[in-house]
Amino acid sequence: xxxxxxxxxxxxxxxxxxxxxxxxxxxxxxxxxxxxxxxxxxxxxxxxxxxxxxxxxxxxxxxxxxxxxxxxxxxxxxxxxxxxxxxxxxxxxxxxxxxxxxxxxxxxxxxxxxxxxxxxxxxxxxxxxxxxxxxxxxxxxxxxxxxxxxxxxxxxxxxxxxxxxxxxxxxxxxxxxxxxxxxxxxxxxxxxxxxxxxxxxxxxxxxxxxxxxxxxxxxxxxxxxxxxxxxxxxxxxxxxxxxxxxxxxxxxxxxxxxxxxxxxxxxxxxxxxxxxxxxxxxxxxxxxxxxxxxxxxxxxxxxxxxxxxxxxxxxxxxxxxxxxxxxxxxxxxxxxxxxxxxxxxxxxxxxxxxxxxxxxxxxxxxxxxxxxxxxxxxxxxxxxxxxxxxxxxxxxxxxxxxxxxxxxxxxxxxxxxxxxxxxxxxxxxxxxxxxxxxxxxxxxxxxxxxxxxxxxxxxxxxxxxxxxxxxxxxxxxxxxxxxxxxxxxxxxxxxxxxx
Amino acid sequence: xxxxxxxxxxxxxxxxxxxxxxxxxxxxxxxxxxxxxxxxxxxxxxxxxxxxxxxxxxxxxxxxxxxxxxxxxxxxxxxxxxxxxxxxxxxxxxxxxxxxxxxxxxxxxxxxxxxxxxxxxxxxxxxxxxxxxxxxxxxxxxxxxxxxxxxxxxxx
Numbered sequence: 001x002x003x004x005x006x007x008x009x010x011x012x013x014x015x016x017x018x019x020x021x022x023x024x025x026x027x028x029x030x031x032x033x034x035x036x037x038x039x040x041x042x043x044x045x046x047x048x049x050x051x052x053x054x055x056x057x058x059x060x061x062x063x064x065x066x067x068x069x070x071x072x073x074x075x076x077x078x079x080x081x082x083x084x085x086x087x088x089x090x091x092x093x094x095x096x097x098x099x100x101x102x103x104x105x106x107x108x109x110x111x112x113x114x115x116x117x118x119x120x121x122x123x124x125x126x127x128x129x130x131x132x133x134x135x136x137x138x139x140x141x142x143x144x145x146x147x148x149x150x151x152x153x154x155x156x157x158x159x160x161x162x163x164x165x166x167x168x169x170x171x172x173x174x175x176x177x178x179x180x181x182x183x184x185x186x187x188x189x190x191x192x193x194x195x196x197x198x199x200x201x202x203x204x205x206x207x208x209x210x211x212x213x214x215x216x217x218x219x220x221x222x223x224x225x226x227x228x229x230x231x232x233x234x235x236x237x238x239x240x241x242x243x244x245x246x247x248x249x250x251x252x253x254x255x256x257x258x259x260x261x262x263x264x265x266x267x268x269x270x271x272x273x274x275x276x277x278x279x280x281x282x283x284x285x286x287x288x289x290x291x292x293x294x295x296x297x298x299x300x301x302x303x304x305x306x307x308x309x310x311x312x313x314x315x316x317x318x319x320x321x322x323x324x325x326x327x328x329x330x331x332x333x334x335x336x337x338x339x340x341x342x343x344x345x346x347x348x349x350x351x352x353x354x355x356x357x358x359x360x361x362x363x364x365x366x367x368x369x370x371x372x373x374x375x376x377x378x379x380x381x382x383x384x385x386x387x388x389x390x391x392x393x394x395x396x397x398x399x400x401x402x403x404x405x406x407x408x409x410x411x412x413x414x415x416x417x418x419x420x421x422x423x424x425x426x427x428x429x430x431x432x433x434x435x436x437x438x439x440x441x442x443x444x445x446x447x448x449x450x451x452x453x454x455x456x457x458x459x460x461x462x463x464x465x466x467x468x469x470x471x472x473x474x475x476x477x478x479x480x481x482x483x484x485x486x487x488x489x490x491x492x493x494x495x496x497x498x499x
Numbered sequence: 500x501x502x503x504x505x506x507x508x509x510x511x512x513x514x515x516x517x518x519x520x521x522x523x524x525x526x527x528x529x530x531x532x533x534x535x536x537x538x539x540x541x542x543x544x545x546x547x548x549x550x551x552x553x554x555x556x557x558x559x560x561x562x563x564x565x566x567x568x569x570x571x572x573x574x575x576x577x578x579x580x581x582x583x584x585x586x587x588x589x590x591x592x593x594x595x596x597x598x599x600x601x602x603x604x605x606x607x608x609x610x611x612x613x614x615x616x617x618x619x620x621x622x623x624x625x626x627x628x629x630x631x632x633x634x635x636x637x638x639x640x641x642x643x644x645x646x647x648x649x650x651x652x653x654x655x
Contacts, residue, residue: 052641163564166557167505170512173550177519180546184539191526191539192519222581222612225574396623399608402585403601403628410592411635414644419589427582434573435505436566453542465536494563 005127008362012370017060020053021367024064025374031065032072034397038087039069039334040443041217044209045401047341048408055345056360060367062341066334067119067371070275070317074111074310075383079104087275087313090283094298094305101301105241105383106249110303111310112380113245114253114260118311119372121261122268122318126365129269131354133326138351140327142458143469147479148329149452154483155270156332156441158490159277165490168441171432175442178203179449186457198417205340206412207422208446210405212439215426218401220433221394243380252294252303256286257311264312268319270331275313275320282312318368324349325361329448333440336447343447505566506558513554520547580611596647602628 011017024046031042042065050058073088078095091111098107140148157168181192182202193199245253260282267278286308287298298305323331328350330336342349347357354361405426409418429439463469471477502510523543532538588604605624614620635641636654648654 049635049641052635166553166560170509170550170553170557173516173546173553174512176546177515177543177550180543187529187532187539189526189528189539191543192522219578219581223573223575223578225577393614395609395612395614396619398581398612399605400623402581402608403605406585406588406592406604407597407601407631410597411641411643414593416589416593419592420586423582423585423589430578432508434566434568435508436564437508456542457537460537460541461535463536 004131004358004362005366007359008364008366011056011359011363012060012366017057017363017367018370020057020061021064021371022374022378024061024066025068025071025371025378028065028068028070029072029075029375030068032069033076034072037069037214037217037401038073039066040209040337040440041213041401042066042069043334043337043341044206044214045404045408047206047209047337047344048411050341051344051411055342055347055357056363058341058345059338059360059364062338063364063367064371064374066317066338067115067314067368067375070313071112071115071375074115075108078107078111087279087316088309089276090279090309091306091313093283093309094300094302097299098301098306103241103301105243106245107301107306108383109243109245109380110249110253110306112376114257114307114310115314116372116376117253117257118261118264118314119318120369121258122265122315123365123369123372125265126318126321126368129322130325130361130365133322135351136326140351140475141473142455142462143473143476144479145327145329146452146455146459147470147476147483148327149448149455151479151483151486152323152329152331153441153445153448154486156444157438158486163494164436164438165494167437171437171439171442172445175445176449176452178208178442179446180453185450185454196417198415198421203421204409204412204418205344205447207409207418208425209337209340209443210408211422211425212429212442214401214405214408215422216429216433216439218398218405219426219430222398223430223434225394243383249303253307256304256307259289260286260308260311261315264315265319267312268316268331269322275316275332278312278316278319279309282308314372321364321368325353325364326351328353328451330444333443336440336444340447503562503565504568505562509554509557513551513558516547516550516554519550520544523547577612581608584608584611593646596645597643598628598632598645598648 012021027046028039028042031037031045032039043062046062046065050061053061070087074091074095077088077092078099081092081096095107095111098104153172154169157165157172177192179202181199183190183200190200263282263285264275264278267281268275283305286304287295290298290302290304294302294304317334320330320332320335323329324335324339328339328348330339339349347353347360405422406419409422412418433439459469460466463472469476470480520543523540523546526540526543528538528540584604584607588600592600602625605628606620609620609623632643632645636643643654645654
C-alpha cells in the first residue's frame with residue numbers, strides 16, 4: 001500500500017496535476033456556487049476539456065471540480081440561503097442565520113475547516129478501505145453484480161426525492177431504455193435506431209449528462225425566472241466579516257468533526273445515499289449529542305449545526321468513491337458521471353483497477369486530499385472575491401452554460417444531429433424536472449445499463465435461463481433482500497402516511 | 500375529469516413503454532439465438548414491461564404528494580426564444596463554422612434574455628469565443644473543426 005501511495009503522490013504532485021487540481025477546485029467552486037448548478041453539472045461541463053489529457057490528469061481535474069463544487073454549494077447556502085446542491089441544504093440551517101448576524105466570513109471559515117477535516121478523515125478511511133474492499137470484491141460474480149446494480153438503482157430512487165419513489169423508478173427505466181439504443185454489445189444487432197446511422201453507436205453519455213443537467217438546469221432557471229420564490233436574493237458582499245475562528249468555536253468543531261466524519265463516510269459508501277442524506281443525518285445526530293443550551297442555538301447560527309453537515313457531506317463525497325473504485329458501480333449521480341468519464345478514457349473501474357492501473361487508483365485518492373488542501377489555502381482567502389460570481393446576471397450566465405454544453409457535444413462528434421438530440425432531451429428533462437421527476441436516477445441507470453445487461457446475460461446463460469441465479473449465492477440473496485427491504489419500506493411509508 | 504400533469508406524464512410514459520416493448524419484440528435476432536436464454540431482445544423486453552408496470556401504478560395509485568406548478572410564474576416566452584436560437588445554432592454550426600455561429604448564438608441569447616449593454620455583449624461573444632477557441636485549439640491541442648476559419652486561413 002505504501003508503494004501505491006507513493007505512486008499516487010508522484011502522479012498527483014506533478015506540476016500539471018497540481019495545476020489541474022487548482023483549476024478544478026476554482027472552477028468547481030464557481031459553478032457549485034451558482035444556485036441550481038451542482039457537482040454533476042460542473043463535472044459534465046469539464047468532460048470535453050479532459051479529453052485532451054491523460055486519464056490521471058483528467059480524473060484529477062474532475063476530482064478537484066467535485067470538491068470545489070461541494071464547497072461552492074456551501075458558500076451560496078451560507079450567503080444567500082440558496083443551496084447550490086442538495087447536499088448543502090442542511091448547511092444553510094445555521095450558516096445563513098450566522099451570515100445574517102454579520103458573521104458570514106466566520107461561517108464560511110467554519111464550513112471550510114469542517115469540510116477539510118471531514119475530507120481528510122474520510123480520505124484516510126478511503127485509503128485503508130478501498131484496497132481491502134478491492135480484494136473482497138474480486139469474489140463477486142455476475143449475479144452479485146447484477147443484484148448490486150438493482151440495489152444501487154433502487155436505493156437512489158428511494159433516496160433521491162422524498163415520496164417520489166415511483167417517479168424515480170420510472171426515470172431509472174427511462175435511463176435503461178436510452179442505454180439500449182444502438183448496437184447490442186454481443187451480437188452487434190442494432191436496436192431502437194429506426195435506421196438512423198447517427199444512433200448506431202448509441203447515445204453518448206456526455207450528451208445525456210449535458211442535456212439532463214447542464215442544459216436543462218439553464219433552461220429551468222430561465223423558465224422559472226418569474227417565480228417570486230426563486231428570485232435571486234441579494235447580499236452585501238462587502239460585509240462578510242472576519243474569517244477568524246476563536247478558541248471556543250474550534251473546540252466545538254473538534255467535538256463535532258470526528259463523529260460526523262465517520263457517519264458521513266459510512267453513508268457515502270452506501271449505494272444511492274450520498275452527501276444529502278449524510279448531511280441531514282449528521283445535523284440530526286449532532287443536535288441529539290449536544291447539551292440543552294447548545295440545542296437551543298440550532299437553527300439560529302450554531303457552530304455545531306454548521307460544522308456537522310459540512311463535515312458529513314465532504315466525508316460522504318470520499319465515501320462514494322469506494323463502490324466506484326472497488327466495484328466499478330457508482331453509488332451516486334456524481335460518481336456515475338465520473339464512471340462515464342472513466343469509461344470514456346477506456347478505463348473500467350472495478351476490483352482490477354487497483355492491480356491494472358494503480359497509478360490512476362492511487363492518484364485519484366491522493367488528488368482528493370490535495371484538492372482539499374487547495375480549497376482551504378486558496379479558496380477560503382479568495383471567498384470575498386469568488387462570491388462576486390453570485391452577482392453575475394443570469395442574462396449572461398445562461399447563454400454561457402448553453403454554449404459550454406453545445407461545445408462539449410460538438411467537440412465529440414462534429415455533427416449537428418447530436419446537438420438537436422441534446423436540445424430535445426434537455427427540453428423533455430426541463431418539463432420532467434418541473435414536475436419533480438428526478439434526473440440522478442436516470443443518469444445512474446444510463447451509465448449502468450450496458451453493464452447490467454451484460455451481467456444479466458452471463459447470469460442467465462450460466463443458469464440456463466432459470467431465475468435461480470438470484471438466490472443461488474448467499475451474497476446475491478443478501479443484496480436482493482436489502483433491495484426488497486428498501487422497496488417494502490417505501491410501500492410501508494406510503495400507506496403509513498395515508499392512514 | 501381533470502388529469503394531473505404527473506399522471507399525464509405517466510400516461511405518456513406508458514405509451515412510450517408500450518411502443519418500446521412492441522419495438523423490442525420486433526428486434527431481429529439471429530436464427531440460432533431465437534430460443535437462447537438471452538438474446539438482444541431479452542433485456543429490452545424486461546424494460547418495456549417494467550415501464551408499463553411502473554407507469555400504470557403511477558396512474559392508478561392516488562398521489563401522495565402533488566406537484567403544483569403555477570404557470571403564471573413560468574417564463575414561456577424566453578424559453579421558447581432560447582430553444583429556437585439553439586435550434587438555429589445547431590442547424591448552422593456545420594455550415595458557417597464554430598466561431599461565427601457560436602458568437603452569434605451568444606450575442607442573440609444575451610439580447611433575447613433582455614441584455615442591452617452592447618459593448619459587454621460583444622466582448623462576451625466574439626472575443627470570448629476566440630479566446631476559448633485559442634485555449635482549446637492552441638493550448639490544449641483539442642481539434643475544433645471550423646471550415647470558415649480554415650477557408651480564410653486562420654486555422655490550419
